[in-house]
Amino acid sequence: MLCQTHRQKTELGLAEYTETDVKQVLNEISRNSGTRFFKTFKMKRGRRYRDFLDYHWDGIKGSSCTYCTNLTIPERRFVRSKLREFEKIRANYKAVYRPLKAAMESKLQFARFVPRPRRVRNEDYVQPYEGLVAGITADGILCGLYFVTGAFYYG
Structure with missing residues (x-):
C-alpha cells in the first residue's frame, strides 16, 4: 500500500x-x-540502564554521543569492573551505534528509535523486546532491527 x-x-x-x-x-x-x-518519547523515570539505546539515540550526532560524553562515574568508589563497563559502553557506541545511526539517517527516511510500550511487559511477547530502530526505504519498506536487551550484552 x-x-x-x-x-x-x-x-x-x-x-x-x-x-x-x-x-x-x-x-x-x-x-x-x-x-x-x-x-516523541520522554526519558523514563526510575532506574536507568546506561547501555539502553533509547538514552543514547537522540544524543547521537555524527561521531559523537552526548549521553556517552556525560556518562560520568558517581562520587562513590567503584571497582575496576565498573570502570571497564563504562569504557565498554563508550567503545560499543562509538564502534556500532553511532555509525549505524549515521548510515540509517543517510539511507532511510524517518529513522528513529521506538521503545517498548510502558504497559507491555516482556512476558507479553514471544521473544524479549526492548525497542525498535527503523526507518522507511525509498521503496516503502520498513527496515530496521529490534533489541532484546539494552544495546550491549554483558552475559
Whole structure:
C-alpha cells in the first residue's frame, strides 16, 4: 500500500513519503503502531540502564554521543569492573551505534528509535523486546532491527 502511494507520488514528481502516509499504513497493519512510530518519547523515570539505546539515540550526532560524553562515574568508589563497563559502553557506541545511526539517517527516511510500550511487559511477547530502530526505504519498506536487551550484552 505504501509502495502504491509512493508510485503515485513519484508519477507526480514527489519522491518522499510523508509522515501521514507512513502513519496511516502502519496503523492499518497494527493498531496505533504508526502513531507510536512518530511519537516523541520522554526519558523514563526510575532506574536507568546506561547501555539502553533509547538514552543514547537522540544524543547521537555524527561521531559523537552526548549521553556517552556525560556518562560520568558517581562520587562513590567503584571497582575496576565498573570502570571497564563504562569504557565498554563508550567503545560499543562509538564502534556500532553511532555509525549505524549515521548510515540509517543517510539511507532511510524517518529513522528513529521506538521503545517498548510502558504497559507491555516482556512476558507479553514471544521473544524479549526492548525497542525498535527503523526507518522507511525509498521503496516503502520498513527496515530496521529490534533489541532484546539494552544495546550491549554483558552475559
